[in-house]
Amino acid sequence: MVLRIFTCFLATFVANGLARFGYVVLIPILILSGKLTQNQSFQLGIAILVGYIFGAFFITVLHKYYSLERVAQYSFLIIACSFFACSLDSMPFIWAWIWRFLAGLASATLMILAGPLSLPYIKERVRGSVGGFVFSGIGLGAVASGFILPSLAEKNITSVWYLLGGISFLAFVLSLLSLESLHPAKKDSKQIANLHPNFFLWLLIISYILNAIGYLPHTLFWVDYLVRDLDFSAIIAGKSWALFGIGAALGSLGSGILADKIGLKNAHIIILLCKALSCFFALIPHLFWLNISVFIMGFSTTGNVTLTNALALKIAGKEHFSDASRLLTTYFGISQAIFSLLFVYTLSTLGYFWLFVLCGVVLLASAAILIPIKDSKISHNK
DSSP states (O other): OHHHHHHHHHHHIIIIIIIITGGGGGHHHHHHTTSSOHHHHHHHHHHHHHHHTTHHHHHHHHTTTSOHHHHHHHHHHHHHHHHHHHTOTTSOHHHHHHHHHHHHHHHHHHHHHHTTTTGGGSOHHHHHHHHHHHHHHHHHHHHHHHHHHHHHHHHOHHHHHHHHHHHHHHHHHHHHHHOOOOSOOOOSGGGSOOOOOOHHHHHHHHHHHHHHHHTHHHHHHHHHIIIIISOOOHHHHHHHHHHHHHHHHHHHHHHHHHHHHHOHHHHHHHHHHHHHHHHHHTTSOSHHHHHHHHHHHHHHHHHHHHHHHHHHHHHHOGGGHHHHHHHHHHHHHHHHHHHHHHHHHHHHHHHHHHHHHHHHHHHHHHHHHTTTOOGGGOOOOO
């Protein structure tokens, strides 16, 4: 079971830590090096978000023929292949876009499955802490990306793709050894119980949708904001982004511990208020406050993911947890894909200042929506 939990940690490390957040530090370097135009570089960042939309559908289709564990293994392999594919500079831009899209699809799949493949098998009294470890992979991946990738990319961007692909392939190999099939294929759709979201789950979904919008300025534009808008070097911006990863690694663990002490909903609201605060700190053009901003965003981002999964498990119950996770991730993926495109095309008009203000307000709304949920009255979906 320990190795299984570690593999689920690698799922979040590879899916969000590397495939999603690792690319953030490469955006300005790809632009300034002439490898890609500004629009192309942003489009590759968006491609993975578009792929996120189809993660739940990917699981539904493959689960008719393969176990959930096998689906996760295939997802590791797709992400590894996507990194190697992006290293081929001679290929047209659409080649890289398609592979980034596939990486998004596989990343969403791993993020959906990381909880269901691990948390239901853990005792409830330690579930928050174990869930925190599993989702700390998001932050640790961002830390590694921020400290290692900028220096490596400035020397040879191709080597970055090789490094990321190699790490992902090793995770794939480990998944073959550690993920015993506990969720067999369901060839008969009648075997699959339908999830009918109750009021509390809909509140959680709406809150998660607002999160998908509110965290975009930091997780898509941060390094570019520091390098091309505030004139910091790519190395300094990369180290600043690493603070997102450090915060993310601590956030998943800290939020789990906080939830064990004050309850899931209360912990969730506090984390979301911190997340909104990080957007307002980003408005202060001083490196100290910028670093505080990105650290808090990292802490609250994985804290939000951890607590959302734990709350979804409590609301929907073990039987419907994987379905609830798919539903949450699908709405999250659709929202972040739509608004990332909207933000890219309105950035020149809106500007980073008003983008951070807007998203700070959206995150305040995300916290407020959770207030009606009563921890003691949550009942499982029947």
